[in-house]
Amino acid sequence: MTSDKSTIDTPNADGVPADDVPPPAVEALDPRLLIREEGLKGYLIEFKRKMRGGELGSLPVVVALIIIWTIFQLKDSLFLSSTNMVNISYFLAGTGMIAVGLVFVLLLGEIDLSVASVSGLASALFAVFATTHGINTWLAALLTVGIGAGIGAFQGFFFAKIGVPAFVVTLAGNLGWNGLMLWVLGDTGSLSLSDNGPMHLLGQRSFFMDQDIAGAYILATLAVAALLIGSLIDQSRRRKVGVPFRATSEIVLRVAVLAVVSYAVAYVLNKSDGVPNALVIFLAALIICDFVLRRTTFGRKVFAVGGSIEGARRAGINVALIRIVVFAISGGFAALGGLFLAAQTYTATLGAGTGQLLMLAIAAAVIGGTSLFGGRGNVWSALLGMLVIQSIQTGLDLLNMNTSIQYMITGAVLLAAVVVDSVSRRTQRSSGRA
Amino acid sequence: MSATPVLALRGVSKRFGAVQALTDVELEVHAGEVVALVGDNGAGKSTLVKTIAGVHPIDEGIIEWEGRSVSINRPQDAQHLGVATVYQDLALCDNLDVVGNLYLGRELLRLGTLDEVTMEQRARELLNTLSIRIPSVRIPIASLSGGQRQVVAIARALIGEPKVVILDEPTAALGVEQTAQVLDLIERLRERGLGVLLISHNMADVTAVADTVHVLRLGKNNGSFPVKGTSNEEIIAAITGATDNAVTRRQARNAEAAK
Numbered sequence: 283m284t285s286d287k288s289t290i291d292t293p294n295a296d297g298v299p300a301d302d303v304p305p306p307a308v309e310a311l312d313p314r315l316l317i318r319e320e321g322l323k324g325y326l327i328e329f330k331r332k333m334r335g336g337e338l339g340s341l342p343v344v345v346a347l348i349i350i351w352t353i354f355q356l357k358d359s360l361f362l363s364s365t366n367m368v369n370i371s372y373f374l375a376g377t378g379m380i381a382v383g384l385v386f387v388l389l390l391g392e393i394d395l396s397v398a399s400v401s402g403l404a405s406a407l408f409a410v411f412a413t414t415h416g417i418n419t420w421l422a423a424l425l426t427v428g429i430g431a432g433i434g435a436f437q438g439f440f441f442a443k444i445g446v447p448a449f450v451v452t453l454a455g456n457l458g459w460n461g462l463m464l465w466v467l468g469d470t471g472s473l474s475l476s477d478n479g480p481m482h483l484l485g486q487r488s489f490f491m492d493q494d495i496a497g498a499y500i501l502a503t504l505a506v507a508a509l510l511i512g513s514l515i516d517q518s519r520r521r522k523v524g525v526p527f528r529a530t531s532e533i534v535l536r537v538a539v540l541a542v543v544s545y546a547v548a549y550v551l552n553k554s555d556g557v558p559n560a561l562v563i564f565l566a567a568l569i570i571c572d573f574v575l576r577r578t579t580f581g582r583k584v585f586a587v588g589g590s591i592e593g594a595r596r597a598g599i600n601v602a603l604i605r606i607v608v609f610a611i612s613g614g615f616a617a618l619g620g621l622f623l624a625a626q627t628y629t630a631t632l633g634a635g636t637g638q639l640l641m642l643a644i645a646a647a648v649i650g651g652t653s654l655f656g657g658r659g660n661v662w663s664a665l666l667g668m669l670v671i672q673s674i675q676t677g678l679d680l681l682n683m684n685t686s687i688q689y690m691i692t693g694a695v696l697l698a699a700v701v702v703d704s705v706s707r708r709t710q711r712s713s714g715r716a
Numbered sequence: 717m718s719a720t721p722v723l724a725l726r727g728v729s730k731r732f733g734a735v736q737a738l739t740d741v742e743l744e745v746h747a748g749e750v751v752a753l754v755g756d757n758g759a760g761k762s763t764l765v766k767t768i769a770g771v772h773p774i775d776e777g778i779i780e781w782e783g784r785s786v787s788i789n790r791p792q793d794a795q796h797l798g799v800a801t802v803y804q805d806l807a808l809c810d811n812l813d814v815v816g817n818l819y820l821g822r823e824l825l826r827l828g829t830l831d832e833v834t835m836e837q838r839a840r841e842l843l844n845t846l847s848i849r850i851p852s853v854r855i856p857i858a859s860l861s862g863g864q865r866q867v868v869a870i871a872r873a874l875i876g877e878p879k880v881v882i883l884d885e886p887t888a889a890l891g892v893e894q895t896a897q898v899l900d901l902i903e904r905l906r907e908r909g910l911g912v913l914l915i916s917h918n919m920a921d922v923t924a925v926a927d928t929v930h931v932l933r934l935g936k937n938n939g940s941f942p943v944k945g946t947s948n949e950e951i952i953a954a955i956t957g958a959t960d961n962a963v964t965r966r967q968a969r970n971a972e973a974a975k
Contacts, residue, residue, distance in 0.1 A: 516833070523837045526854070577829040582812075586820055589809030596807045597821030598792065657811035710858075 335710060340651050342702050343666040350670060354677035361677055364553035371551065372486060374665075374672035375560035376622030377639065381646040381664035382571055383434075383615025386608045388647055389575070389588045391656020392448040394612045396437060396455030397643055401620030402635020403463040404430050408621055409473035409630030410466055419479030427617045433459065434613020438606035448609075456640070464632060472631040475624060483559050484625035490557040498548035498557045501565075506541045513537065560622055564665075567615075571661040584608060588657035619643075638692050645696040646671050653703055671695070720783045721746045722911045723768070723799070723880050728777035730763055737763045738935045740777070745880055745911040750902060752914045752926035752943075756955055760935040761915050765882055768913070769801040770794035800873035801882040806865055808872075810858040814850060815839045817857055818872045842871055846904055848897075863894025867901055880911040887921050899925050919948050933957055 333341065354361040380397050387394045404426045411422035437455050441448040467473065475481045482488055491497030513533040520527035551557050575581035586594040587604050595601050623639075624630050648654060649670050650663020674695065678688050721744040730738040738760050745751045755761050766772045768779070770791040778785050781797050788794050794801070808817050815832070818839050824831040839853045848867045850860060857865060866886055873881050883902070887895040902925045905912050916922050922929055923943055931938045931954040939954040 519833045520836075523833060525833060525836045525840065526852075573829075579823050579825070579830065582816065582820070582823060582830060585812060585816075586809045589811035590807060592805070593807040593809045593817075593820070596791075596803070598795070599821055657809070 340663070340666055343650060343663075343670060346649070346670050347666075347673065350673050350677065354673070354680070358677070358680045361680060364550050365555075366676060366680070367550050368554040368556075368558065370669070370672045370676050371547075371561045372558040373626065373676065374668040375484075375558070375564040376619050376626060377642050377646060377671065378564050378664050378668040379567065379619035379622055380616050380639070380643040381650075381668060382567060382661055383612035383619075384643055384647045385571075385650075385652050385659060385661050385664055386575075386584065386615075387448075387612045388652045388654060389584050389656060389659055390605060390608055391588050391654075392441070392605075392608075393644070393654070394434070394437070394452045394609065394616075395449065395640060396433070396452040396459055397612060397616035397619075398635045398640035399456045399459035399463065400430050400433055400613055400616040400635070401623060401639065402633075403433075403459045403466070404617035404620030405624035405630040405634045406463045406466045406473075408624065409475055412479075413473050413475060419481065423480040423621055426621060427614050430617020430620070431610040431614035434616070435606050435610035437613070438609030441609065442602040442605035460635065463635065467630065467632055472629050475628045475630065477628055480621060481625045481628060484563070484622050485560075485628065486558075486626065488559040489555050490559055490562050493556040495552050495556070498552045499545070501557060501562070502541075502544035502548040505544050506537060509540050510537045560625070564622075567618075568661050568665055575661060580604075580607075585657055638689055641692055641696055642671050642675075645692065645699055648703055649695065649699040653707060654700060655703075655707055667699075721780070722782055723913075724780040725764075725768070726778040726780060728764075728767060728774050728779065730760075730767055730772060730775050736935060738767070738774075740936065741932070742937055743930055745913055747879065747911050748906055748909045749928065750906050750912040750914055750926045752916060752922040752929045753932065754916060754919075754922060754929060754951065754955055755932035755938075758934075759932040759955075761932055762884070763935075764932065765801065765884055765913070765915060768794065768799060768882060770799075795876065795878075798877070798879035799882065800876060800878035800880070802869050802873050802884065802886065804885045804888060806869040808857045808865060808869060811856060813856050814843075814853040814860075814868055817868060818842070818875055820872070822876060842874065846871060846874075846901055848901070861894070863890050863897055866890060866894065866898055870898070870901055870905075874905075874910075878910065880913065881905055882913045882915070884915045885917065886914070887916065887918060895921065919951065922951075923948065931955055 351362065360366055380401055384394060384397060407429060408422050408426045411417045411425060412419045417425070433455070437448075437451045440446045440451045477485060477487075489497070490501065510533070513528065513536070517527045517530070517533065548557070575584060583594065583599050583604050586597065586599060587601055591601055594604075620635065623634065646667030647659075647663055648667065650659075650665065650667030652659025652663040671692070674691060675688070678691065723743075723745040725741055725743040728738055728741045728743075729736070741760070741764060743751070743753075743764070753761050753764065763772065767774045768788065770788045770793050773787075773789045779788055780786070786793075786797060788797070788799075809820065812820065815836050819835050824835050824838075826834065836853055843850065843853065846867070848871060850864050850868065857868065860868065870881070870883065870886065886898050886902070890898060899921060902912055902914065906925075906927075914922070914926060926943050929941045929943055929946070929951055931940070931951060933955065934957075938957070941951060941954075
């Protein structure tokens with residue numbers, strides 16, 4: 283790079299040859315780049331560097347999970363039993379669905395405080411549609427989720443088009459939709475739901491492939507095969523066009539880790555009843571959302587808006603539309619979560635969507651590693667976060683802890699998660715990665 | 717240099733309420749030419765750029781594109797014509813990687829999903845042809861230095877294959893080495909046959925890369941100079957209006973009085 287006056291005054295004459303060195307066969311790399319070395323060793327070095335740089339990813343969750351499971355197992359030997367694991371995996375799906383919607387909103391750097399109330403309203407609406415008006419239960423469920431999405435879009439409109447802070451709009455919604463739920467249920471108080479259609483599918487006695495042992499293993503095999511084939515196809519495409527690709531050893535390591543985890547889970551769940559259908563649907567939703575966020579232009583736009591609103595706008599992205607759609611997604615998932623929660627007891631109660639549900643859903647998303655500051659995170663954090671939350675909930679239930687204690691512990695866990703998020707963001711800033 | 721300018725402004729005026737921001741401004745940008753637009757704060761440089769970029773539609777006058785009169789009312793209009801603007805604040809998304817930023821808003825698709833492999837390949841090719849050195853195209857923008865961000869922002873402007881690139885103060889916040897890199901890049905844009913409109917306060921940068929200097933003063937043209945054969949002092953005099961100020965007026969009066 284010559285930049286002295288003489289070369290600039292006479293461009294192309296003697297300025298070019300300096301730059302015209304034939305490109306090396308292997309592209310010259312910036313010497314300052316701490317590049318990932320090929321193979322397993324490089325993977326470990328990269329991992330250590332990320333940790334130091336504050337890119338903790340899902341590590342805090344895994345650590346937290348191990349600590350929590352150890353403590354509860356020491357207190358009550360039933361905690362790690364397969365029956366209890368099936369319980370945890372079943373009950374995490376409902377709140378988890380709400381958390382999935384929240385992840386989208388958090389990626390924008392916003393918050394939706396109305397999700398719990400919307401989920402409560404959804405259970406009430408579904409009960410009224412299906413029980414009082416006798417609408418087909420599947421249609422009623424579809425209608426309910428649609429209304430949830432509509433509510434989200436309505437709130438998103440006030441935020442995106444009118445410019446009211448999302449925090450205030452959804453706080454108003456939190457109260458308003460709860461009021462609407464009470465009005466919908468009216469004098470009847472609570473409505474019971476019959477054990478059929480979507481309610482049966484999401485209920486506690488519904489398992490994948492009717493508790494067939496093969497069911498869990500089929501799911502595990504599908505997951506492992508999908509990752510393996512996907513990684514290999516990606517590797518060969520990248521190799522063909524000459525861009526950096528994952529080393530085979532790294533792919534093998536990742537696939538092996540997934541295989542160990544998923545077959546272990548399948549084995550444990552199979553020792554009891556198998557894989558709850560609610561969990562299967564939750565996982566399917568996660569896969570779809572992950573695909574949407576990482577592989578579609580819509581997902582890319584969500585991340586862009588979360589990273590820099592001005593940058594997104596200049597790139598021609600309709601920021602208001604993205605915001606409204608994301609809040610609609612959040613509302614839709616909140617309603618879906620409400621149906622999951624209603625199916626747990628086959629009732630729509632006046633208490634649905636109140637209490638700590640909102641805090642649990644937010645905590646799940648944040649604990650799982652989705653940043654409150656926008657632009658960073660993924661939907662899998664809903665699953666990881668819910669594992670932590672539901673383990674605590676179930677553990678405290680096993681120990682017959684009071685609600686008062688539960689609330690305090692949940693509050694403390696949420697605080698801890700936000701502290702980890704803030705600290706890791708600060709570390710990332712100081713090491714230039716945020 | 718072609719006879720017809722790629723972009724020409726004929727008698728462009730722009731008002732904001734009671735303020736006449738631009739009055740009868742003329743400007744021509746040819747293919748393969750670097751035109752510097754200089755002027756003091758409030759001279760109307762930014763307003764002029766924004767009229768071309770479609771942020772502020774013009775009130776009077778004509779914008780000609782390759783000889784045809786066009787109307788630019790929205791940023792999209794300018795983009796469709798082939799005008800790419802790199803604003804001073806860059807507006808990159810810190811959380812996305814270099815490839816993500818380069819292709820933001822015009823992602824390549826394969827079977828309806830993002831074609832990351834092709835985007836990465838093309839991004840590397842583009843950065844290589846522009847001799848842009850960044851550690852990796854897969855690191856987030858947050859990890860890059862100011863100069864690297866600037867060249868990424870300029871490279872992003874080239875993804876849409878524009879014919880005119882507008883650079884707003886591209887070297888304002890950069891160090892010596894980074895400034896040189898950006899100036900190199902501007903020369904490479906000229907070699908590729910693009911018209912470049914460079915807004916700058918820095919006379920050294922302007923004389924280093926520009927072919928023509930247009931001076932704006934109080935929203936009006938105040939001279940257009942070929943860089944070769946024009947001294948910095950002449951340009952600065954045009955910027956500050958040094959030919960018409962308290963000092964020169966006093967000198968003129970004194971000269972008359974002496975007669």
